[in-house]
Amino acid sequence: MYAQMRGRSLRDYEVAARERLDPAHYDYFAGGAGDEVTVRANEAAFGRLGLVPRVLRGAGKPQTGVTLLGSRAAAPVLVAPTAFHRLAHPEGERATARAAAATETIMIVSMGATVAIEDVAAAAPGAELWFQLYVQPDLAFTERIVRRAEAAGCAALVVTADSPVMGLRERDLRNGFHDLPEHLCCENLRDGARGDRVRPIVMWPELSWEHLEALRGMTQLPIVLKGVTHPADARLAIGHGISAIMVSNHGGRQLDGVPATIDLLPDVVAEVAGAVPVLLDGGVRRGTDVLKALALGAAAVAVGRPVVWGLAADGERGVAGVLGLLRAEVEHALTLCGCASVADLDPSMVRRPC
Numbered sequence: 001m002y003a004q005m006r007g008r009s010l011r012d013y014e015v016a017a018r019e020r021l022d023p024a025h026y027d028y029f030a031g032g033a034g035d036e037v038t039v040r041a042n043e044a045a046f047g048r049l050g051l052v053p054r055v056l057r058g059a060g061k062p063q064t065g066v067t068l069l070g071s072r073a074a075a076p077v078l079v080a081p082t083a084f085h086r087l088a089h090p091e092g093e094r095a096t097a098r099a100a101a102a103t104e105t106i107m108i109v110s111m112g113a114t115v116a117i118e119d120v121a122a123a124a125p126g127a128e129l130w131f132q133l134y135v136q137p138d139l140a141f142t143e144r145i146v147r148r149a150e151a152a153g154c155a156a157l158v159v160t161a162d163s164p165v166m167g168l169r170e171r172d173l174r175n176g177f178h179d180l181p182e183h184l185c186c187e188n189l190r191d192g193a194r195g196d197r198v199r200p201i202v203m204w205p206e207l208s209w210e211h212l213e214a215l216r217g218m219t220q221l222p223i224v225l226k227g228v229t230h231p232a233d234a235r236l237a238i239g240h241g242i243s244a245i246m247v248s249n250h251g252g253r254q255l256d257g258v259p260a261t262i263d264l265l266p267d268v269v270a271e272v273a274g275a276v277p278v279l280l281d282g283g284v285r286r287g288t289d290v291l292k293a294l295a296l297g298a299a300a301v302a303v304g305r306p307v308v309w310g311l312a313a314d315g316e317r318g319v320a321g322v323l324g325l326l327r328a329e330v331e332h333a334l335t336l337c338g339c340a341s342v343a344d345l346d347p348s349m350v351r352r353p354c
């Protein structure tokens, strides 16, 4: 059913995925909130930035590896948390995790995964897994999920802060897509304390810094705060013991009209002033996009939709193809920029507009 494919660029995987996916599922993965202004802005903003290479630095073949919160990665590109992988491929998150392990990539497993975190970890020994959490109003239930993530070997918790309610996704409304098909569910929402009933994911508008403090008290794992866009929130996050910040507008799926993350990054980086690593996601489609983000101060980036396209196009092999391409593009662009490693990138190498 899944003919072997080898994309030359991430775009090829999206084309192949679109051909294979049920149109309503393609729309769920591709779409965003409202007029999708932010979805488009994330990608377009990278196109407006130029890279100004350095020459004659004798840098040789560059190192692309990074260490983030103690986790090693072969490239500064993580798998962003995306829900419902079994809508894209029968193996779902198992296949994604195997590809992440094979390419030495950190995978942030979504709380909305269609494979339980224990089964994702078992399917991909050696994978560096982080766990994404929507803090649930029932804090005892939240704690049970945290314990499961810890027991499965996840090395960090990624708390999503940009979703006090679900974004208004008009493609899904038009398509009548609001639930997973019968045979699938969010396996991390099974509650052992309630006869393994699968609870719905609650988006919680009352979530506040005080609950992050409660979470901080529940676990020794580093906590990454995902969905920070305002520098003042980055400052507050540091004050609340957060270990890393992820500049993200949820791929344009929550509040439409939020600026492109690459345009928001410099102010957050300036506010954080090196206190914790700053990560970014949204619209990263090329190795050169990765370099732009790192030059502007990101420690690494994450990709959401491209991973889903790889999965839908060709399962584990497709995801490995996407992650391998990005790593190769990063290495190639670093060489062309005269960099021996990502540490050689600096803001003087980015010019706007292109």
Ligand SMILES: Cc1cc2nc3c(=O)[nH]c(=O)nc-3n(C[C@H](O)[C@H](O)[C@H](O)COP(=O)(O)O)c2cc1C
Pocket (backbone or CB within 6 Å): 028, 029, 030, 042, 080, 081, 082, 083, 110, 111, 112, 132, 160, 226, 248, 249, 250, 251, 252, 253, 281, 282, 283, 284, 302, 303, 304, 305, 306, 308
């Ligand atoms: C289909 C899909 C599902 C997502 N599910 C989650 C999720 O469960 N938790 C979360 O924090 N973010 C989720 N996100 C947001 C991603 O983590 C990430 O912020 C975004 O996809 C980055 O933009 P990109 O797709 O342009 O790379 C999802 C995004 C997509 C496209």
Ligand SMILES: CC(C)CC(=O)C(=O)O
Pocket (backbone or CB within 6 Å): 083, 112, 201, 250, 253
């Ligand atoms: C609501 C989640 C299950 C998935 C999500 O965050 C998303 O679709 O953007």
